[in-house]
Amino acid sequence: MNASTRMRTTATAMLSAFALLLTGCFVTPGKFTSELLLDENGSFTFTYDGEIFFLGLSDLAKMEAATEEFEARECYTDEYEVRDCTEAELVEQRAEWDAGAEERAAKAAKDAQEMAKMMGGVDPTDPEAAEELRSLLLRHKGWERVEIKGNGVYDVSYAASGNLTHDFRFPVIEGFPAGTTFVEVILRDDGVVRVNAPGFSAQDEANPMGSMMGGMMGMAALSQLGEGSDSMPELPSMEGTFTIVTNGTIRANNTDEGSTSSARGEVLTWKVDSTSQDAPTALIKLGD
Structure with a gap:
């Protein structure tokens, strides 16, 4: 198998793994800043500013369709050495x-339908899919800005505030699987209150999305198997800061240096990237 074939085969195999593990929908952070303000009276404000990456709308996902062209298999001698195929x-x-051909076409149509179901009805094969997803996000309360950057990446500004009378999660997108959580309260x-941020970790074994994020980082290495640096599409990398500010009592957290004091309250800060081992987490006691 030549290098180009290995690259396409490996990429297709990993795409299949993405689809199986995440039911056709894979959403991760890119470059971002995020903050959770927790008041001891039970009120909260959460913000997320930066990139969100949708694998299903990326050039990487399109590579699987690109492999739907005839390419001869390698032929071998009786000693299992590669040789030129005869005519x-x-x-x-x-x-x-x-x-x-007919079977492949039917499978592609079915896959597109299944993907659309997992993306709130947005068909990723539609040329207008990026704009449709943008419109879907803007219909949700809290999404103040949604700009298309291309290759499955959106630049967004999200803000939500209220009283903690129930659990809170971000993002929650109508029609999308529940397993795409970045932050949960x-x-x-x-x-x-327990705060977890499973989406802000690439290596946490307890976080299947994070494990896949780590796998995505390895996808970039596949470009070395091709004939040039453009063989694999560029993927966004996770890089950001998650901050919790509270005047409640911090009972536990996994920051490197603990909390610092500010005029707004105690501050916990995590700097995360594609090598982060543990998902940010904290346990906070609010007022009576």
Whole structure:
């Protein structure tokens, strides 16, 4: 198998893994800043400013369709060494490929339908898919800015505030799977709040989305298998800061240096990127 074939085969295999593990929808942060303000009276304000990456709308996802062209398989000697295929072998391989055209077309149509179901009805094969997704996000309360940057990347500004009478998660997108959580605020009894940010980690074993994010970082290395630096599409990398500000009592957290004091309250800060091992987490006791 030549280098170009290996690259396409590996990319297609990883795309299949993405689809299986995340039911056709993979959403991750890019470059961002995010803050959660928790008041001891139970009120909160959450903001997220920066990039969000949708794998299904990226050039990487389109690579699978690009592989739907005939390419001869390698031929081997009796000693299992690669040799040039004969003309007859090439004709036979092409005939087999042509015979499977209808089946491949049906599979592609079914995959597109399934992907659309997982993306709030947005068909990623539609040329207007990026704009449709933008419109879908803007219909949701809190999405103040949604700009298309291309290749599945959007620049967004999101803000939500209220009282913690129930759990809070971001992002929540109509029609999308629930497993795309960046940040979650979970209420416990006696005014205790658990904050987890599973989407802000690339290596946390307890975070399947993070594990896939780590796998995405390895996709860039596949470009070395091609014939040039443009063989693989450029993927956005996660790089950002998550901050919690509270005047409640911080019972536990996994920051490197603990909290610092400010006029607004105690501040917890995590700087995260594609090598971050643990998802940010904190346990905070609010007022009675």
